[in-house]
Amino acid sequence: MSPISIIIPCFDGAATLARALESCREQPEATHIFVVDDGSTDASASIARAHALRDPRVHLLQTASNGGAARARNWAALHTAAPLLAFLDADDEYLPGALAAAHAHLEQHPREAAIRLDIDYVGFPARLTTHPDFEKYADVLSNTVPSSLVIRRSAFLALGGFPMDEFFRRHGGEDGAFSWALREIFGQRRFTGHKQVRMHYHDGIHAERFLNIQMGFAQADPAATAETVRCSQAFLDAALASVRQMRALDLAHPAG
Structure with missing residues (x-):
């Protein structure tokens, strides 16, 4: 078994969580499967507990209130020392062999920080999937959505x-x-030609909003776009500073 921890943030995801968990349990490379119940008001926690009884790799973490998917993912990452992290949204699912391919790639490329899995977009409206630029923008999404990401914890x-x-x-x-x-900072590659994660459409999904704007079916809010760029640049600057500081530190060597 390879040391991969899967992290699933979940807020009122009872309708799809079981499907996501079943797909995780079919990945033999996963040593831990963390479900972060992020203040859900539905049966999400009960579903996670039921799966934990059947599979000791499943662990339930619960927050006192809803703090958002980013906080849930970050919190779960602190509960594992596994060298590899994989993220799956509660309404997505892995396809067979997804983590095997990711693990093999990172084993063969020890200097790469991460690998992206290719996304299969299921149930999306035909006006999007038949658009001549669908594949182009689907590739952009596949390079950004958390469910495609397998990354070294470090x-x-x-x-x-x-x-x-x-x-x-x-x-x-x-x-x-x-x-x-x-x-x-680190670069990222993505598998192509073989789908490894299935994203299921539902009303209000972020992927639909992105595609609507890119394909001209909706207009972006200029103020929100500007703030997104500002916050993203600030995050990049902080991450660069952190990595540079770490690279400048001296490593302690045991005496001997």
Whole structure:
């Protein structure tokens, strides 16, 4: 078994959590599967407990109140010492062999910080999937959504985890900010040609909002766009400073 911890942030995700957990339990490379019940008011915690009884790799973490997916992911990352972290949203699912491919790639490329899995977009409206630019923008999403990410824990912590700005919590965009910093500081590659994560459509999904704007079906709010860029740049600057500081530190060597 390879040391990969899967982290699933969950807020009122009872309708889809079991599907996500089943897909995680089919990944033999996962040594821990953390469900972070982020202040849910539905049966999410009970579903996680039921799966934990059947699979000792499943662990339930609970927050007192809803703090957002970024905080939930970051908190769970502190509960494991596994060298690799994988993130899955509660309404997504892994396809067979997803983590095996990610683990093999990172074993073969020890100097790479992360690998992105390729996303299969299921149930999205035809006006989006038949658009001539769908594949182009789907690739952009596949390079940013957390469910595609498998990353070395050391790199994740060096970046500071996912940004937890209140603006991002209200409007989204922390995934893009994290991806930008990861790409600029460590670089990131993505598998292509073989889908490994399935993203299921539902009303209000962030991916639909992104595609609507990119394809001209909706207009972006200029003020929100400017604030997203500002917060993302601030996160990148802070991550760069952190990594540079770490690289400048002397490592202690045991006497002998």
